[in-house]
Amino acid sequence: MIKAHLKDEALLDDIQNVPKDRSRFHCWWLGQSGFLLQWQGEHLLFDPYLSDSLTEKYRSTDKPHVRMTERVIAPERLDFVRIVTSSHNHTDHFDPDTLRPLLAVNRDLELIVPEANREIAAARLEVDPSRLRGLDAGQSVRVADFEIAAVPAAHEFLDQDDAGRHPYLGYVVRFGNWTVYHSGDTIWYDGMEALLGAWSIDLAILPINGRGPERRVQGNLWGREAAMLAKDLGVGTVIPCHYEMFEFNTATTEVFVQKCEEYGQTYCCLRAGERWTSSTGPVSGGGE
Numbered sequence: 200m201i202k203a204h205l206k207d208e209a210l211l212d213d214i215q216n217v218p219k220d221r222s223r224f225h226c227w228w229l230g231q232s233g234f235l236l237q238w239q240g241e242h243l244l245f246d247p248y249l250s251d252s253l254t255e256k257y258r259s260t261d262k263p264h265v266r267m268t269e270r271v272i273a274p275e276r277l278d279f280v281r282i283v284t285s286s287h288n289h290t291d292h293f294d295p296d297t298l299r300p301l302l303a304v305n306r307d308l309e310l311i312v313p314e315a316n317r318e319i320a321a322a323r324l325e326v327d328p329s330r331l332r333g334l335d336a337g338q339s340v341r342v343a344d345f346e347i348a349a350v351p352a353a354h355e356f357l358d359q360d361d362a363g364r365h366p367y368l369g370y371v372v373r374f375g376n377w378t379v380y381h382s383g384d385t386i387w388y389d390g391m392e393a394l395l396g397a398w399s400i401d402l403a404i405l406p407i408n409g410r411g412p413e414r415r416v417q418g419n420l421w422g423r424e425a426a427m428l429a430k431d432l433g434v435g436t437v438i439p440c441h442y443e444m445f446e447f448n449t450a451t452t453e454v455f456v457q458k459c460e461e462y463g464q465t466y467c468c469l470r471a472g473e474r475w476t477s478s479t480g481p482v483s484g485g486g487e
């Protein structure tokens with residue numbers, strides 16, 4: 200089992216006692232596609248997966264989900280979260296065993312899901328659909344100081360339901376002068392650069408476990424593409440994700456790192472439970 204950089208009390212201590220500099224923001228990798236964003240004391244979670252629900256569900260089947268990295272924190276310890284986003288309905292991106300405890304300890308939690316998934320997501324959580332906030336691609340919502348815009352994701356097609364809504368999304372989150380893009384699960388689709396180029400992205404969080412030479416798993420960017428997309432979008436820093444959670448669906452960062460170096464793209468490979476901190480702001484699109 201891969202050890203977390205920080206976990207439990209030590210992680211909470213880092214989150215709560217990070218040096219207070221109101222011009223910077225902080226981002227912790229919680230494993231898989233899960234990240235905690237902190238800006239001026241407010242917290243947003245992207246795609247948290249903080250249980251063993253998939254390992255348990257697939258135990259004794261022919262597709263065991265063997266966990267590779269230890270869990271960094273129990274969800275009920277995160278009682279200071281304002282917003283959670285879910286990019287799509289797969290359990291490592293929408294996990295009732297993570298979300299129910301989060302809802303229980305955060306009374307005003309805004310839980311943002313693709314509108315296409317809102318009814319089914321509510322049923323899985325056993326809450327009324329009105330408890331969830333649905334967004335479709337092209338829509339946005341402001342919660343506290345965060346402006347959250349939904350963009351399409353192609354996992355691995357740009358699916359739309361009968362009403363034309365996207366069940367797979369990414370989110371662009373703006374606060375202060377900063378912009379963060381969490382892509383969800385996506386491949387590189389036509390029009391992606393034009394669409395995302397409208398924002399000046401300081402931090403992009405992109406999967407690297409997708410198809411590539413000799414890779415079995417499809418549906419996501421792989422290392423070279425993630426590096427290239429970040430470079431094409433002119434993002435400040437790119438953080439890779441979606442690896443080292445399950446043995447059957449992982450990747451190494453080797454190609455990603457090599458390509459970032461080659462393209463002169465700033466990147467940061469975190470360990471689970473590790474923090475990335477922005478440069479000082481305010482800047483516009485100039486995060487390190």
Ligand SMILES: [Zn+2]
Nearest residue numbers: 289291292384
């Ligand atoms: Zn995924």
